[in-house]
Amino acid sequence: MVNIKQEDIHDVCFNVSKNIILPKYQNLKEDDIRYKNGSDLVTSADIAAEKELKKNLLKIIPSSGFIGEEEYSTNHNILKSYQEDDYCWTVDPIDGTTNFVKGKDKFAIMIALTKKEQILYSWIYKPLSNVMSHAIFNEGSFINNKKIKTNGVNSLSEAIGSISNKYWAEKYWDQIKNLKNEFAEVKSYRCIGYEYVDIGLGQRNFAILSKLSPWDHIPGILFVREAGCSDIDFDRQPYNFTKKNNNLIVGNSKEFNLQILNKLGV
Secondary structure, X not given: OOOOOHHHHHHHHHHHHHHXXXXXXXXXXXXXXXXXXXXXXXXXXXXXXXXXXXXXXXXXXXXXEEEEHHHHOOOHHHHHHHHOOOEEEEEEEEEOHHHHHHOOOOOEEEXXXXXXXXXXXXXXXXXXXXXXXXXXXXXXXXXOOEEEOOOOOOOHHHOEEEEOOOOOOHHHHHHHHHHHHHOOEEOOXXXXXXXXXXXXXXXXXXXXXXXXXXHHHHHHHHHHHHHOOEEEEOOOOOOOOOOOOOEEXXXXXXXXXXXXXXXXXX
């Protein structure tokens, strides 16, 4: 496995945040904001940050592939990079764009490095606090280089987390609505990167997800797995970013996730 220096990724994220993202925070003009695909917000900061991240990450591994959320919106063929034999970066330049546009504080840079079907490294960087969460395959999850381990709950009635509120297949929608009553609290951060970190810490206990874009989930999946959490799709398989899958449960343990699946009847 290629050796990545953590300080190199931190420096890339810090500089992109300092020079591109934070100058636009609570300072966006009307022409900085538009919609892509008819409904999803994107800002000039998203686009500029992704270009800068790509330039710097490809310096670290010059032969690697690159898949970015904003580049994908204009070229769906870039997903073919996951099938190549080379390393591949996956980037969400600003996870939580809606929060960013509204001037709220939960947004993050998300980066992962994969090779074929294996997630090797991931990083979730919080620009406002300069906090880096990262994970290394088979080595653990870390926050500011301090190793962490999850300490969650086993009972649904004690659990706090989020459930996607759209994109569900009609056959699941009634079960999804009823499932919300099983938990202590269901509330989204509108920034899945933040949620993945807090699930890894055990401060949140689950996320039930639909419409799985790889840049939203590859970084967080490695982080929660290495922290001791579990993920499972509605076919009772672990998340595989190289295959199309629309439904996912991420929780503190496999047993916890199975309780959710049983409640859903899938």
